[in-house]
Amino acid sequence: MTMKRVDAKGLELSERVVAINRVSKVVKGGKRFKFSVLVVVGDGEQYVGVGMGKAKEISEAVRKGIDKATKNLQELKKVGTTIPHPIDGHFGAAHVLLKPAAPGTGVIAGGVVRAIMELGGVKDVLTKVIGRTANPVNIAWATLEALREMRTPDEIMRLRGLETAQIEAE
DSSP states (O other): OOOOOOOOTTOOOEEEEEEEEEEEEEETTEEEEEEEEEEEEEOSSSEEEEEEEEESSHHHHHHHHHHHHHHTOEEOOOBTTBOSSOEEEEETTEEEEEEEOOTTOOEEOOHHHHHHHHHHTOOSEEEEEESSOOOHHHHHHHHHHHHHTOOOHHHHHHHHTOOHHHHHHO
């Protein structure tokens, strides 16, 4: 499914750096270091985005990551404080499972998935990273892919040609 572009103007976004990676290039005079940074931004209510920034300095890489994450914002579909239905997302070797949870459960997630859920405004969710990958970049993209495929009950009924009044009457 294609993603609608979200305008970040008017949103109060907060950001969280979830991974910093130092990479080196060996040249004649020694090693040249660069940094890659994975950043999650969100408004804490409905929108979340992930971006990757690369630069010679960490601060510059973080700035680039925030810019890319802001351009990559997407809307989260929620029912109350949780997600509408269980779903999994895949990206590379990463496989992320997201399940709705009862109110008061909290965000049961680790690392990157926790940051995405909290900055997206999801208060109650159960998550599990399945597979043999500890790569935070692939886990982040798998989580966003799962959230992108999320449907609310109203959207599902509309796709099936039903109205909410028909379902409530039965």
